[in-house]
Amino acid sequence: MTRAEPADGVKLTDGQRLDWLRLIRSENVGPRTFRVLVNRYGGARAALEALPGLARRGGAQAPGRIYSVEEAEREIETAKRQHAVFLALGEPGYPARLRMIDDAPPLIAARGDIDALKMPIVGIVGSRNASAAGAKFAAQIARELGREGFVISSGLARGIDAAAHRATIESGTVAVLAGGQDRIYPPEHKELLDQILEKGAAISEMPFGWEPRARDFPRRNRLISGLSLGVLVVEAARRSGSLITARMALEQGREVFAVPGSPLDPRCEGTNGLLKQGAALVTEANDIIGVISPILGRTIELPMEEPEHELGDTGDAAPDERRRIISLLGPTPVDIDDLIRLSGARPAVVRTVLLELEIAGKLEWQAGGRVALL
Incomplete structure (x- = not known):
């Protein structure tokens, strides 16, 4: 039986960290696939060697690009120059609650006061085009939570995010970046980030030099909620990205809070909708503290790693x-349990075929752990 390296609380060697960085930066390898590969092959180096064969069996005409040793070494050197460290899943400094989510990043680049990541965290997100009242209220709640010993996580965006960050520079705040640590968005918040780093932290799962794109912001949002005990939404329109954060928080088992607003203000349409769906109503910090305080007394139960195959399988x-399993797949997402049942194949066989398809760039994971062909 194999399991992911490192064991709980054990730091990676320099060689392992290099291999982990190469694997997660390789084409068609996301956080879920990374964990499957490392568990299956017993380590990142063996997984790297297996990638071309997996892609070929998945039907790829050519193997996906594998991040080179030289590229990984350059990125590690860049991190050092930026005073950043790579924290690996399972290492002591890796945020415990973030590790609990299904698609936790294997490596995060962190800067600033890394101890802020060990504190109880509450996420605050909301409209970029925030009203003056909304920004003031977000700052007020953030400041009160900071006085009670909570660190605030947000996305460094304009509006509500920036207000929450600025209010907790002294007590501690975590900026979750959509791009690389050296590609700050929006650019005008670089000075704000420098202030955050004095007593707080910034984290990113993206490579250094990575300019954030539209699809990177939902990926970032899952980290905001993943770090946190709960997420507060202050002003969100019907199609706001903040609602994506709220949905991800629910999927991750986090608490969701919302601030009510005028039904005449389109910036409040999303938050009022969250309240109708059962989000906890917030008009003061105690509304949040009362809900999450009991959670603080519980031991964090980290997910157990399971072997990818049964012994000898x-x-x-x-x-x-393989043909039967692939024939059951299409653009409509399907549960893996349904694939196993309908194909009649062993679970290990189904997972292997899915792994091959993903490495070949033909499969993607969707919400709820379902899969679909691209």
Whole structure:
């Protein structure tokens, strides 16, 4: 039986950290796939060696690009120059609550006071085009939570995010970045980030030099909620990205809070909708503290790693099994349990075929742990 390296509370060696960085930066390898690969092959180096064969069996015409040793070494050197460290999943400094989510990043680049990541964290998000009242209220709540010993996480965006960060520079705040640590968005918040780093931290799962794109912001949002005991939404329109954060918080088992607003203000349409759906109503910090205080007394139960295969089961698929499993897939997301039941194949075989398809760039994971063909 193999398991991911490192064991709980054990730091990676320099060589392992290099291999982890190469694997997670390689084409078609996301956080879920990374964990499957490392558990299956017993380490990142062996997984890197297996990638071309997996891509070929998945139907790729050419193997996906593998991040080179030289590229990984350059990124590690860049991190050192930026006073950043790479924290690996399972290491002592990695945020415990973030580790609990299904798609926790294997490595995060962190700067600033890393101890802020060990504190109880509450996420605050909301409209970029915030009203003066909304920004003032977000700052007030953030400041009160800071006085009670909570660190605030947010996305360094304009509006509500910036107000929450500025209010907690002294007590501690965590900026979760959509781009690399050296590509701050929006650019005018670089000075704000410098202030945050004095007593707080900034984290990113993206490579150094990575300019954030539209699809990177939902990825960032899952980290804001993943770090946190709960997420407060202050002003959000019907199609706001803050509602994505709230949905992800629910999927991760986090508390969701919302501030009521005028039904005449479109910036409050999303938050009022969250309240209708059962989010906890917030008009003062105690509304949040009363809900999450009991959670602080509980031991954090980290997910157990399971072997990818049963003992002695290679998971290799016969040609007819592979065809049968692939025939059940399409653009509509499907649960893996349904694939196992309908295909009649062993779970290890189904997971192996899905892994091959993903490495070949033909499969993607969607909400709720479902899969779909691209």
